[in-house]
Amino acid sequence: MLGRVAGGIFWMYRYLERAENTARLLAAGHRMTLTRGEDEASQEWRSILTTLGQLADYEKYHEGYAGAQVCDFVLRSRNNPQSVLSMFERARSNARACRSAITREVWEAINEGWMTLRDLLARPVRVTNLDAVLGAIRRESTLARGATHGSMLRNETYSFARAGTFLERADNTARILDVKYYLLLPSIAYVGTVLDTGQWDNVLRSVSAERAYSWLNAGRMDARSIAEFLILDERFPRSLMFCHLAMRENLAALARFHRREGMAHEALARADGMLSGKRVEDIFEQGLHEFILEFIGCNAAIGNAISEEYRFVS
Incomplete structure (x- = not known):
């Protein structure tokens, strides 16, 4: 192609x-x-x-x-x-x-x-x-x-389409989480209040996650459980983990078509290290804002590597 x-x-x-x-x-x-x-x-x-x-x-x-x-x-x-x-x-x-x-x-x-x-x-x-x-x-x-x-057809075209979809989706989910936690909440004094709960509910609605989250966490609305769901739960199709698993699958398909792995796969492997084996406690210990900024950077690096490896710019 x-x-x-x-x-x-x-x-x-x-x-x-x-x-x-x-x-x-x-x-x-x-x-x-x-x-x-x-x-x-x-x-x-x-x-x-x-x-x-x-x-x-x-x-x-x-x-x-x-x-x-x-x-x-x-x-x-x-x-x-x-x-x-x-x-x-x-x-x-x-x-x-x-x-x-x-x-x-x-x-x-x-x-x-x-x-x-x-x-x-x-x-x-x-x-x-x-x-x-x-x-x-x-x-x-x-x-x-x-x-x-x-x-x-499940060919190169399909794999590039899916890789683009999930790269963009992961970036969107990460940015929504970051703005809520770092910018949107006026003060630490609001944590646990009606305003805080409403904001987290808004985050879930922004990624169409309120129904899925409520099925798994009936009655619970707190930063850690919501962050865990949107970052690490591989069952939810807009979580960071789900998106990266999907990207891994489609980049692996491209590697089979081209009979080699390259810089895009290396960039994805580096990003995988941020998610694989992580607990939400590890993320909050690092700092949610810091974690998300690092993730967004890694996600952008994957997109740049895909562009270079497959020579998007002629």
């Missing part, structure tokens, strides 16, 4: 995953603001921009953190190169460039998804229609992923 095609597939699925994760984060933040005062709601929206890494760009053009203003910027603003609409446009552009490597079903799902979102996001997003827009983003991303799973 040509490097530019492999890179196009890899990034197409990263953009789709990033768009869906952004919609989930906005939905959870919106739900949280409905029970908060104006000042607290403003900080909630600001924390979402921080999680997404879009705070600096937002503050170039806006003052204050009104919900409608933040959502419009994140979803469709031309001043935001990382808007959801931009991500879907890039996914579609990559899909078009790689049409010979994907099935008709995958192309149609991505193309129709882009057209749906283009029409929905042609006008400013208001809080009154936010749920419908966010639901459409999640749905279109899920349809593309379902078409991939149901129609693609």
